[in-house]
Amino acid sequence: MKTRTRRQEWTAGFDPLGARLADGDPLAPRDLVERHYRELYRYAFSVLREERAAEDAVQDAFERAFSALGRYSEERLRAMKLRPWMYRITLNVARNRLRQRREVPVEEPFVVGGGASDEDREAVMDVLAGLGKLPERQRVAVTLRYLQDMPYAEISGVTGWPEGTAKTLVRRGLMRLRMSMVEEPKGGGQG
Amino acid sequence: MNERFTERDGELATASLREMAARIAPAREQAVLVDGVMAAVTDSFFSVESPLGAVYVTAGPYGVRYLTPAASEEEFARRYRERFGRFVSPAEGDEAADLAERIEAAFAGERVEVPLDLSRATPFQRRVLEVVRGIRRGEVRPYIWVAGEAGSPGASRAVGNVMANNPVPLLVPCHRVVRNDGRTGSFAFGAGEKVRLLRAEGVSPEEISGSPYVATPTTGIVCHATCRNAKRIQPHNRRAFRSVRDATDAGYRPCKVCRPVAAA
Numbered sequence: 269m270k271t272r273t274r275r276q277e278w279t280a281g282f283d284p285l286g287a288r289l290a291d292g293d294p295l296a297p298r299d300l301v302e303r304h305y306r307e308l309y310r311y312a313f314s315v316l317r318e319e320r321a322a323e324d325a326v327q328d329a330f331e332r333a334f335s336a337l338g339r340y341s342e343e344r345l346r347a348m349k350l351r352p353w354m355y356r357i358t359l360n361v362a363r364n365r366l367r368q369r370r371e372v373p374v375e376e377p378f379v380v381g382g383g384a385s386d387e388d389r390e391a392v393m394d395v396l397a398g399l400g401k402l403p404e405r406q407r408v409a410v411t412l413r414y415l416q417d418m419p420y421a422e423i424s425g426v427t428g429w430p431e432g433t434a435k436t437l438v439r440r441g442l443m444r445l446r447m448s449m450v451e452e453p454k455g456g457g458q459g
Numbered sequence: 460m461n462e463r464f465t466e467r468d469g470e471l472a473t474a475s476l477r478e479m480a481a482r483i484a485p486a487r488e489q490a491v492l493v494d495g496v497m498a499a500v501t502d503s504f505f506s507v508e509s510p511l512g513a514v515y516v517t518a519g520p521y522g523v524r525y526l527t528p529a530a531s532e533e534e535f536a537r538r539y540r541e542r543f544g545r546f547v548s549p550a551e552g553d554e555a556a557d558l559a560e561r562i563e564a565a566f567a568g569e570r571v572e573v574p575l576d577l578s579r580a581t582p583f584q585r586r587v588l589e590v591v592r593g594i595r596r597g598e599v600r601p602y603i604w605v606a607g608e609a610g611s612p613g614a615s616r617a618v619g620n621v622m623a624n625n626p627v628p629l630l631v632p633c634h635r636v637v638r639n640d641g642r643t644g645s646f647a648f649g650a651g652e653k654v655r656l657l658r659a660e661g662v663s664p665e666e667i668s669g670s671p672y673v674a675t676p677t678t679g680i681v682c683h684a685t686c687r688n689a690k691r692i693q694p695h696n697r698r699a700f701r702s703v704r705d706a707t708d709a710g711y712r713p714c715k716v717c718r719p720v721a722a723a
Contacts, residue, residue: 289546291533291537292532292533292534292535292536292537292540293533293536294504294532294533294536294547294548294549295548295549296546297497297500297501297546297547297548298493298497298501298548301493301496301497301500302489302493305485305489305492305493305496306484306485306489309483309484309485309492310480310483310484313483314483319485319486322485323485323487323492326492326496327492327495327496327499330496330499330500331496331499331500333500334500334501334545334546335500335544337546338540338543338544338545338546339544342537388482391475391479392479392482392483395475395476395479396479410476414473414476414477414480415476415477415479415480415483416480417477417480442472442473445472445476446471446472449471449472449475
């Protein structure tokens with residue numbers, strides 16, 4: 269129960285971790301990394317669709333984040349909404365890496381999470397491939413809303429789009445995604 | 460085409476997205492990945508007991524980077540961030556424990572190697588810190604001597620600045636650097652602490668103050684008062700001098716071990 273209360277605190281905007289970073293709590297940096305690693309990895313993976321690339325992107329995002337946080341004033345740290353801020357950095361890093369990759373085409377060593385079965389992997393990669401075909405803003409909106417389970421207010425905080433725009437982008441994105449799933453049924457056409 | 464998209468379609472799409480989200484996880488253990496991030500974004504620290512009380516130490520792979528007394532971990536972390544723009548996290552593992560033991564042994568006067576990472580210092584700062592590191596327990600040297608040994612004769616004031624910002628006090632014993640007239644002078648952690656540290660190392664600040672050089676007619680040599688050769692001079696042969704110039708004017712030549720230098 270306690271975890272849930274804390275989560276509600278920082279998703280609602282007030283983030284005690286900002287104050288802990290400002291106060292010099294030596295456990296605060298690890299708490300920040302542990303709290304967001306998995307969700308940021310999931311975002312990076314959904315964009316880059318390769319484990320190593322996702323790990324590198326998250327590492328890079330944290331390095332950029334801490335390099336900035338290290339120079340911020342205590343007042344600024346206290347006032348920070350760390351989650352959307354971490355997302356903004358990760359979105360940029362993932363997008364830039366995707367662009368670089370398109371400029372220098374590489375073979376596609378798509379792999380997904382350790383414990384997953386082959387079927388699971390295939391299913392996940394199918395959906396991610398569908399997401400990858402969406403226009404960028406729709407892809408970001410749908411990913412944040414459903415893969416990252418982010419409320420519209422926070423999506424707006426991360427992307428800078430008004431909430432109405434975010435909702436529209438999610439609706440259009442879902443529509444397209446559903447179309448692509450209907451048009452390309454899984455497992456068909458091979459036999 | 461849009462008419463074909465129903466609420467039901469939307470639900471199907473979101474359901475598969477949500478289901479998939481739960482399946483995306485790092486292949487490697489998350490703790491390993493978090494450790495990798497921590498190693499890059501924080502400097503690890505530990506605390507040891509020292510002649511200045513509890514001091515906090517950060518160390519990188521090449522050695523100790525920073526050491527300072529602080530009232531608490533939090534105060535240390537804040538000061539560290541202010542100075543270096545980086546966060547700290549508690550050190551774990553045998554390497555840190557081994558380093559902590561070495562540091563405490565060094566504080567106790569044992570001859571142990573404590574690796575220092577002075578890569579963040581400028582070349583001049585590094586030369587000065589290396590020179591000061593070589594000043595032995597029980598001895599002191601004036602700023603002017605440190606400047607000369609570091610290859611910048613006359614840079615006494617600049618040496619004073621390096622001492623004031625010494626990132627690794629005690630390990631680089633800046634408390635053993637005194638004013639050119641032999642008075643102990645200032646210290647980042649208080650002039651009184653400097654006197655106390657020197658006394659604990661067997662130095663008598665009163666003897667050096669005003670007469671930092673000692674010569675003996677038996678050899679005709681002038682030394683720093685705490686040079687190991689000077690300590691062997693019989694009391695009745697001791698000739699105290701205020702400056703090296705006064706001694707050389709009186710016919711003495713500088714010791715080759717402690718190499719006292721005359722002011723320009």
